[in-house]
Amino acid sequence: MESVGDLERDLEGMREYYSQGKTKEASWRKSQLKGLLTLLKEKEEDIFKALKQDLGKHHVEAFRDEIGTLTKSLNNALGSLKEWMSGRKAILPKIAVLSTAEIVPEPLGLVLIFSSWNYPFGLSLEPLIGAIAAGNTVVLKLSELAPACASLLANTIPNFVDNKAVKVFQGGPTVAEQLLQQKWDKIFFTGSARTGRLVLSAAAKHLTPVTLELGGKCPAVVDSLSSSFDRKAAVKRIVVGKYGACAGQACIAIDYILAERKNISTLVEMMKVIIKEMFGGNPIESHSIARIINKQHFLRLKNLLEDPNVKASIVYGGSLDEDHLFIEPTILVDPPLEAAIMTEEIFGPLLPIISLEKIEDSIQFLNSRPKPLAIYCFTKNKSLERRMISETSSGGVVFNDAIIQYAADSLPFGGVGESGVGRYHGKFSFDTFSHEKAITRRSFLTDFWFRYPPWNAHKWQLLECAYNSDYLGLLLVILGLKKPRRGSYQPAYSH
């Protein structure tokens, strides 16, 4: 990292560049987005390699979750930019004749994005797309925990986008701390709730608005499904929504399952079959599943399993390979609810199943815990569906699937409560990095004398008519045909 003085000079340069107005131009925004598209296309192989190196991510998984999703987002942004940038008209009451009102989005200025290591490309570029589309200058701070990806991004981004407007920083806590000392017009952070609190309190110093993309324990509520076809589809989606999402290291990965006691053994048996089908008999040799990011996280996960009561609840998997930082897909049934594995976000390939008497009990179970980023509910029961929406709270709800909401541009992606503040994706990304400026235009022609002092009862009556949109009354009072009801009204206190 450069010195603080250099950093401040850099940022000043970026602000200066912003004030020249270049980044506000639609053509500039478009060319930057196209630059990112080219980057993804030209560097695809390098990206696969870096993800393999940092996380052991299979390249098809990498394409599905990062390059492919980003390509889709970029195309969507390029296609919609003009519409997003145009203001929208607001409706005015009739009394406001010869006035117009509109809401015009404008960029915020200089914004800071902290990304995360689990989807190092997706979680860096997805917010960057929004920030650029909205016309901001951007500093992107990459996670040092995925070093190959970070260095690839830091080295390539400047070649594909305007490096006067977009700067990329690598580095650890010290760099983050230095960046947080500076004044930003918006901070967008992806990471843990603990760090989120620090970001938010640092932002308070400069009154900087913040978007926090956190996580939480995202449950999958699995109802009894009568058709075997449905059951199989559900189990596939659960298995891929856990182990197939960066080995569970995803903020929207399934954290645990809630199911009725009577269904659990069938569920476990089906999961075992599907896991074998997808990841092979010896998953350590499988290339279809990612590894744990680093030793520290590996040990954290290992620790979760150390608790004897937790260990006893393992019904499948549970083997750990410390040298390769690999953890086998693991299923646990009813570990103690007060154990760490059920109180903190797991963020790894361990999947506890909690048994309930009735599936409806899941609502109370969820409401007694912090609000998660997503609730997944596998059911065909409409009443459960309705209750799940109206009686629980979470960033989002997905019925009969998992993870794929991330790719739906028309839905806001973001948490509530402990799972985050603010939202993005698609147009929401653009909005997140824009200020909606309210503009009213008036003409000099209509000016109602009753707006101004000195006050009298007549003016009062007129104003009251105006505010009640009582245009007939207004006319009558003006013509002297209606007596002001406040004619005799003198406040008791007047002196």
Next chain:
Amino acid sequence: MESITFQLLRDYSAVGFGANRAFSYRFTRKSNQTRVSFPKLIRTSSGFKSCSATLSLMVEVEEKPKFDADKTALLVKEVRKSFNSGKTRSYEWRVSQLKSIEKMVEEKEMEITEALHKDLSKPAFEAFISEISQVKSSCKLALKELSSWMIPEKVKTSLTTYPSSAEIVSEPLGVVLVISTWNFPFLLSLDPVIGAISAGNAVVLKPSEIAPATSLLLSNLVQEYLDNSAIRVVEGAVDETTALLAQKWDKILYTGSARVARIVMAAAAKHLTPVILELGGKCPAVVDSNIDLQVAVRRIIAGKWACNNGQACIGVDYIITTNAFAPKLIHSLRHELEQFFGKDPMKSKDISRIVSSSHFARLVKLLDEENVSDKVVFGGQRDENQLKIAPTILLDVPEDSQIMQEEIFGPLMPIHTVEKLEDSFEVINSKQKPLAAYLFTNDELLKKDFVQNISSGGMLINDTVVHVATEGLPFGGVGESGMGSYHGKFSFDAFSHKKAVLYRSFAGDASIRYPPYSPEKQRLLKALISGNIISIILALIGWSRD
């Protein structure tokens, strides 16, 4: 989600509640109780200007019974229990509370006007226009639109998640806190509360102790008219606010100064609570020469002196005009001011007084600064006993004087002259982003440039202040003038969580999503993401060009 693992900011551990007295330098009472304190945050914040407008936390308070912080915790617990019971979520409950507010305003108009007169000598008229009628119309709009606001918004889904359907559901956030202020103490308390109720939240309101009559009235009225299991008022000053801020809220809406806003936001950070900050700033009015001068000047007066005597966050703070036009403008301002408030404005009943002696002293200090006091071209009279300051115009005070640095929030109007009107952009942009920016002109090009080059919460061309009453527009600041917005539907949105709901069926499952991964799957995935039907078909039959 785990990520950056930096251990940062021992400094910010001050986010806790220490014995330090950060915002108590004018606080005369001795107290053993804890206060919010962020000395470090405050000291290091550069470029920060106090908007003493709404520093509701720094007045002298009388000796009161010792405040019990545990009581606050208990109160919040009760309110949360009520929210958890689900009663506030129903459409019926929301409507019944909104109707009660409407009824309350209708029945107690006299008491409200009286309280506002006690606190601010606010003319009954002004109280009606700017507070009572605004609350009424907010209620009316919410009652009319609520059912449509509550309907989930259907959204399209793409091929990537096919087949599926999706909607965005507005759900209440939970228990929210509204901290309001003294300048429009009735409106700025109830307007956010209306939004919070519309969205189905339980709400605690803390009115400003600087407008004590209104604060007391609000407390009584809420008790009398509204469901007290879910809507409560906590009166008080620093101790009470501190105790409230220590609680966990699902949203905080604060109206006031940028300085206290920092304290609120830092306290909210502890619980990851989102905040809406409605602050102020120096709202400029740029005046061109090609205009209908009388209309413009009347509108400027309406947005300054007839608007709580300048004590408004959207009031005109200063004027920018050309050297050549300034004399004409001043002449017209004097003339119209006399029309409005008479030859001796100190005797006029149509103008509010200054809220408190500390604010009076602050304004007098601004006025008496060296190189400022000799720039007064109109007005300048003051009466400390009555807390009155006459409408005052100053011409070309030094840019570095305090009056051009901090939000004035009173009846003083500096006029800043420039060579060309375009130079005004630089003057405005050299300061923090204001809550509103006003421009009077008939020059279309200038209007366009103004909109493009000036960043502010809102913008109004050829008028002042009235944009606030436009329900279709969001009201809120940017940068130092605040974050988040409300009014009308925006209030409902401000207190709602927009929950993304995606429905999938079990059919239509493409195996390409699942491992084991193969080159065929990758090709198909690519085709699917590109959304190109031809490529999808080619990939499916194995003829992909890739």
